Amino acid sequence: MSDLTELPALAGSSGTQPGEASGAAVGAVGAAGAPGEDAQRVVPLRRPGRWIATAVVLVVAAQLVHGLATNPFYQWGRFGYWFLRPVVLQGLLVTLEVTALSAVLGLAGGIVLALMRLSRNWILQSTSWLYIWVFRSVPLIVLLLFLYNFSALYRTLSLGVPFGPSFASFSETKLAGDLVIAVVGIGLNEAAFAAEVVRAGVLSVDQGQHEAAAALGLPRGYRFRRIVLPQALRAIVPAYVNQLIGLIKSTSLVYYVSLLDLFGEVETMGSSYSGDIVPLLLVATVWYLVLISLVSVAQYYVERHYARGALRALPPTPLQRLRAGLRGGAAGARVRLRAARTGGTR
Amino acid sequence: MSTAEAAEAGVVDAAAEAAGIEVRGAHKWFGARHVLDGVSLTVRPGEVAVVIGPSGSGKSTLLRAVNHLEKLDAGQVLVNGEPVGVRPHRGRLKELTERAILRQRRRIGFVFQNFNLFPHLTALENVAAAPVANGLLDRAAAEERARELLARVGLAGREDAYPRQLSGGQQQRVAIARALAQNPGVILLDEPTSALDPELVGEVLGVLKDLAASGTTLIIVTHEVGFAREVADTVVFLDGGRVLEQGPPSQVIDAPAHPRTREFLARVL
Numbered sequence: 001m002s003d004l005t006e007l008p009a010l011a012g013s014s015g016t017q018p019g020e021a022s023g024a025a026v027g028a029v030g031a032a033g034a035p036g037e038d039a040q041r042v043v044p045l046r047r048p049g050r051w052i053a054t055a056v057v058l059v060v061a062a063q064l065v066h067g068l069a070t071n072p073f074y075q076w077g078r079f080g081y082w083f084l085r086p087v088v089l090q091g092l093l094v095t096l097e098v099t100a101l102s103a104v105l106g107l108a109g110g111i112v113l114a115l116m117r118l119s120r121n122w123i124l125q126s127t128s129w130l131y132i133w134v135f136r137s138v139p140l141i142v143l144l145l146f147l148y149n150f151s152a153l154y155r156t157l158s159l160g161v162p163f164g165p166s167f168a169s170f171s172e173t174k175l176a177g178d179l180v181i182a183v184v185g186i187g188l189n190e191a192a193f194a195a196e197v198v199r200a201g202v203l204s205v206d207q208g209q210h211e212a213a214a215a216l217g218l219p220r221g222y223r224f225r226r227i228v229l230p231q232a233l234r235a236i237v238p239a240y241v242n243q244l245i246g247l248i249k250s251t252s253l254v255y256y257v258s259l260l261d262l263f264g265e266v267e268t269m270g271s272s273y274s275g276d277i278v279p280l281l282l283v284a285t286v287w288y289l290v291l292i293s294l295v296s297v298a299q300y301y302v303e304r305h306y307a308r309g310a311l312r313a314l315p316p317t318p319l320q321r322l323r324a325g326l327r328g329g330a331a332g333a334r335v336r337l338r339a340a341r342t343g344g345t346r
Numbered sequence: 347m348s349t350a351e352a353a354e355a356g357v358v359d360a361a362a363e364a365a366g367i368e369v370r371g372a373h374k375w376f377g378a379r380h381v382l383d384g385v386s387l388t389v390r391p392g393e394v395a396v397v398i399g400p401s402g403s404g405k406s407t408l409l410r411a412v413n414h415l416e417k418l419d420a421g422q423v424l425v426n427g428e429p430v431g432v433r434p435h436r437g438r439l440k441e442l443t444e445r446a447i448l449r450q451r452r453r454i455g456f457v458f459q460n461f462n463l464f465p466h467l468t469a470l471e472n473v474a475a476a477p478v479a480n481g482l483l484d485r486a487a488a489e490e491r492a493r494e495l496l497a498r499v500g501l502a503g504r505e506d507a508y509p510r511q512l513s514g515g516q517q518q519r520v521a522i523a524r525a526l527a528q529n530p531g532v533i534l535l536d537e538p539t540s541a542l543d544p545e546l547v548g549e550v551l552g553v554l555k556d557l558a559a560s561g562t563t564l565i566i567v568t569h570e571v572g573f574a575r576e577v578a579d580t581v582v583f584l585d586g587g588r589v590l591e592q593g594p595p596s597q598v599i600d601a602p603a604h605p606r607t608r609e610f611l612a613r614v615l
Binding site (some may be wrong): 206208209211212213214215216217218219220222226227230231306308309310311312 | 413415444445448449450451452454456458460462463464465466467468475476479480508509510511524528
């Protein structure tokens with residue numbers, strides 16, 4: 001139908017009377033110039049199916065939003081009450097703490113394990129393999145509960161020669177607070193997964209890079225840190241961030257070793273104010289959404305950083321694109337061009 | 347590159363003492379395959395040796411053995427009279443520590459068929475990285491030298507480009523500058539023009555001719571027989587892991603004695 005409404009304008013633009021017809025053509029097609037040029041213009045194919053699909057999606061989305069906003073089940077008033085309560089923020093802080101510490105521990109352990117696995121020494125190789133096998137197999141919750149009961153199994157931890165004298169020993173009860181148990185448990189588990197992510201990244205770097213670095217006489221440590229790792233990170237970052245997001249959510253398990261993180265606080269409050277369980281769960285959900293959004297934004301910029309040299313020109317960031325869009329067509333195109341150029345020569 | 351630039355750069359490089367290369371009875375097996383079957387070869391300081399031969403004849407393996415990227419099963423390589431990768435010990439050859447091998451490699455430049463530039467570093471950083479990392483020059487001096495070397499290979503003004511922003515010929519010229527950065531006594535080039543479009547081969551061969559004229563010892567594995575005739579002091583024909591023929595190009599290329607050499611040259615010329 002819309003095709004039909006377009007027809008007179010098109011007929012006018014290609015018509016033999018340039019006088020009034022060209023004016024109609026400018027209005028309809030939006031291009032000035034000789035009528036001959038307009039006749040050459042390609043009219044894009046109409047896609048009614050796409051419009052119908054878009055309409056369906058928009059209606060369903062609007063229904064969902066309407067449901068979320070108006071259903072009394074969600075109790076948005078109570079959500080507002082709880083969202084910034086000190087007790088919730090306290091839990092959020094614990095979540096952040098556990099996440100940060102175990103992510104550092106997990107990544108460091110993962111790099112060491114990956115290097116062991118890639119080493120030519122079979123003892124290092126198989127130790128790493130065994131570790132990864134065990135810790136990828138044991139469910140995190142089981143591992144955490146094991147550690148929680150660890151002090152019952154081993155009264156003291158000592159450092160020394162196996163079956164021989166010990167140099168130092170720690171009392172288990174002093175060593176392991178709830179936070180330590182949580183961080184060590186999640187860190188041990190995380191290291192096993194991070195190791196495979198790092199190993200995949202290192203393997204993705206072309207063998208020629210190792211050879212070129214060796215042929216220049218570069219020391220082994222330098223080779224890994226400055227040549228292989230920066231290239232490996234391009235493959236590591238997306239996979240590791242995926243892992244990190246899983247980690248943030250799995251910190252909610254520390255509740256079971258009596259550490260009150262975001263989820264723990266919400267659960268505890270929920271048992272005292274049983275009418276508020278749903279809004280409290282929504283509070284936790286929204287906070288997790290915020291955390292993971294922040295990580296995703298960081299991921300975008302980190303990936304962009306490591307794309308240097310891999311792309312001929314870096315695409316503009318969303319901010320640059322937004323600014324370009326606001327400034328409008330021609331100016332925007334110039335900004336896009338400039339961004340591409342500076343990205344390319346930086 | 348202008349000749350004035352080349353002459354000036356040549357002065358810079360005069361400091362690099364050209365070294366001789368000697369390969370003695372080199373043997374290498376890959377599983378059951380005998381890739382090098384008793385190869386012996388002498389390249390005097392400042393000479394250019396060109397190794398030709400059909401694919402799979404052991405050319406690359408021979409070249410990679412010279413800087414110990416490939417370990418020999420028997421025989422040895424001497425650069426500047428010093429055994430590479432091994433030391434004589436009670437009548438046998440003992441492998442050197444990794445640190446010692448890395449130190450030897452700094453004196454032996456290597457240029458790969460696929461360039462193998464570091465894609466996350468700019469052209470300048472690619473050239474300046476090794477002298478800084480190996481403590482030969484401080485950063486400022488290394489970057490100054492890198493600029494000179496890039497100018498010498500005709501890439502002044504492209505210092506800040508990443509490898510992927512350069513053409514194949516330009517990338518290979520950066521790789522040659524990188525190999526020169528540590529002032530090596532010899533440079534080994536493994537099919538430096540095989541990965542290039544025909545129109546880009548010339549620019550790399552031009553740089554190599556200047557390099558040969560500057561008195562650096564070179565071993566070049568190549569299929570460019572015309573180029574070999576022009577720059578080589580010695581041409582080595584390798585087939586089935588053995589040196590079938592070696593001598594000046596006028597002899598090996600223009601009047602080959604061995605039927606296998608004649609057959610090979612008939613196919614590539």
